Every structure is written in structure tokens, then in C-alpha cells.
Amino acid sequence: MRQQDLPTPRRRPGARVLAGALGVLALGGCASGELRGNASTGWLPPSVTESGETVTRLWIGAWIAAIAVGLLVIGLIVWCIVAYRRKQDDTELPVQLRYNIPIEILYTVVPMLMVVVLFYYTARYESELVGTSKQPDLKVNVVGKQWSWDFNYVNDDVHEVGTQAILTGKPGAEETIPTLYLPVNERVEFVLTARDVIHSFWVPAFLQKMDMVPGRVNRFQVVPTQEGTFKGKCAELCGAYHSQMLFNVKVVSRAEYDQHMADLRAADQTGLLNNTLNREQLMKGQLDNETVDGGN
Incomplete structure (x- = not known):
């Protein structure tokens, strides 16, 4: 078979995602000094108003919660892979359960609590940011x-x-x-x-x-x-x-x-x-x- 007849290798989606992420980071490095944040601001632009500090706190808090949930989910996935991996001497299928009440309560109650907490802080800070009850100068x-x-x-x-x-x-x-x-x-x-x-x-x-x-x-x-x-x-x-x-x-x-x-x-x-x-x-x-x- 001639070389030109060989099928063109397809790029993996992961490679495209990685290239896109690197491009975003490169463009982010070209941002002006006014728009460049750091870890202390969650990479938001540095605030120059009193209300901007409120936005920064809400932003960082939301990211901390998201990272904590992400790490928990990844940890549970890894634990399931390791703890319940198939062994060479396994000859029978595992017992199938129709219900697992503790697990069902866990994945129902925890997301509801997360939504309630996020809603509370969002509503609280939103009323503060758009409120006009104070007398302006x-x-x-x-x-x-x-x-x-x-x-x-x-x-x-x-x-x-x-x-x-x-x-x-x-x-x-x-x-x-x-x-x-x-x-x-x-x-x-x-x-x-x-x-x-x-x-x-x-x-x-x-x-x-x-x-x-x-x-x-x-x-x-x-x-x-x-x-x-x-x-x-x-x-x-x-x-x-x-x-x-x-x-x-x-x-x-x-x-x-x-x-x-x-x-x-x-x-x-x-x-x-x-x-x-x-x-x-x-x-x-x-x-x-x-x-x-x-x-x-």
C-alpha cells in the first residue's frame, strides 16, 4: 500500500480540548494589567469598589464548594474502581440490589442542601448589590x-x-x-x-x-x-x-x-x-x- 493511501489519523477530542485550554491561558496572559487577577481574587479583575469585594467573596466561595464536590465525586469513583474491581477468581456475578435506602437518601438530600446554600448566598448578595435604599452622594x-x-x-x-x-x-x-x-x-x-x-x-x-x-x-x-x-x-x-x-x-x-x-x-x-x-x-x-x- 502506498503511503498516500494510508488513512489520516483522527485527532482525539482530548487533544483538541487541551489545545483550546492552552490557547485560553495564552490569551489570558496578554490581558491588560487592569484586568489581570491573581489567586487571592480567584483570578477576577481586582475590585475598585466596595461592592466588588462582595462579588469576589461569592465567586471564591462558589469555586471552593465546586472543587470540594468535585474532589468528593472523583474520590468515590476511584474508591469504587479499586474496591469493587473484578478479581481473577471471581466466578459469580455480584448480588443485584433493587434498593439502597442510605445511598438514595445521600444523593437526594446532599444536592438539595447544596442548592439551598447556593441560593441563599446568591439571593443575599444580589439584594446587597442591586439595593438602592442607601442615600447616594x-x-x-x-x-x-x-x-x-x-x-x-x-x-x-x-x-x-x-x-x-x-x-x-x-x-x-x-x-x-x-x-x-x-x-x-x-x-x-x-x-x-x-x-x-x-x-x-x-x-x-x-x-x-x-x-x-x-x-x-x-x-x-x-x-x-x-x-x-x-x-x-x-x-x-x-x-x-x-x-x-x-x-x-x-x-x-x-x-x-x-x-x-x-x-x-x-x-x-x-x-x-x-x-x-x-x-x-x-x-x-x-x-x-x-x-x-x-x-x-
Whole structure:
């Protein structure tokens, strides 16, 4: 038989899985410093908000529980293989049992307890993360639109209009991305609305995101604890240029935040954008001083 007639060996699924895992690890090593976690955070991005610490605790706790259950299952499998392996002098089949009450109770009760515990902690932390009962120091109405962001600084009665990011791969692209300013160590309530389709407000360093649904107002609060510039993006597929729906978040001192508000007033960006404006009106620069959320 000629060499070219030999059947081509098929790759094993395990090899493909291993190659994929190595690729993920390699790409993970290329992540920016802002997004790179470590063992202490469960390889989540380091949190820069108070609520982010809650997310990290829940994440690590869930992984510990999952690893413990996995080790238990693997241990039981190995024990069964070793303890009940067939011996050379075995001449009879083992006795078949119809019921084993202790085992049935074990595999019924234990999973139920696991689900109850996971549900309890998830519900507890979720109510804490999305709760808005505390009085915020300031409110920011974030408006999602195809494919950028508008920011209404409610307390300061100023606004900022964002335009779609122009990604050329060259230096200077950051200047085309809208920037949200927040004061450090102050409670901020985000009032999230959308002009056209469903978007999602996501700052990875906050370890928290929330959808923006047309005709609906969603809210959550954060307390930034670290100054710096962080990346934000839309996390809901919203059209052709979804990948370019980017923004920056600058967490700054109160003095720098007040200066930025003064700069917006000097640029005649006073008043708040009306959430009912459509894209055509925004492109013409028509502004409305009506406040969002009833002026609250």
C-alpha cells in the first residue's frame, strides 16, 4: 500500500480540548494589567469598589464548594474502581440490589442542601448589590444609544454627549471615547436608560453590570475606592458597531470632579438631556433641560 493511501489519523477530542485550554491561558496572559487577577481574587479583575469585594467573596466561595464536590465525586469513583474491581477468581456475578435506602437518601438530600446554600448566598448578595435604599452622594443618568453613551450628572445639572469610538489601531483613539467622571469614596447611583435597543452598562473593574432596557429605568449603586482610569463597554449585542460602544471611567478626587463639572458648564453643556430624544434629534444637537427621573 502506498503511503498516500494510508488513512489520516483522527485527532482525539482530548487533544483538541487541551489545545483550546492552552490557547485560553495564552490569551489570558496578554490581558491588560487592569484586568489581570491573581489567586487571592480567584483570578477576577481586582475590585475598585466596595461592592466588588462582595462579588469576589461569592465567586471564591462558589469555586471552593465546586472543587470540594468535585474532589468528593472523583474520590468515590476511584474508591469504587479499586474496591469493587473484578478479581481473577471471581466466578459469580455480584448480588443485584433493587434498593439502597442510605445511598438514595445521600444523593437526594446532599444536592438539595447544596442548592439551598447556593441560593441563599446568591439571593443575599444580589439584594446587597442591586439595593438602592442607601442615600447616594450623587446620581448619574447613563444613557445607552447605538453606539455610544450620554452622561447626565443629575446633581450638578450638566450633561456630556458621547460619540461612537473611532478605532484605528493608532494612538489617539482614547480621545474619541466618552469619559465618565466619578469622585472617589462617594456613593454613586447609576440611573440606566436606553434610547433605542437593549444595551448593558459594564465596567469590568467594578465587577458589576446591568442591562439598559428601552422604556425602563434600572439602577444600582457603587462606591469607588480607588482613583484611576478604567475601561467600560456595552455587554449586550446591540447592532453592527457593538464592539465600538466603549467609554472610560475616571475616578478622581472631589476637587478634580468639581473642576470637570465647571468645565462642562463653561462649555455650555448645562441642563440634562431628555431621555425621549431619538438619534436624529441628538445628531442635530437639540437639547432639552428636562431632568431625568422626575428631577430626583
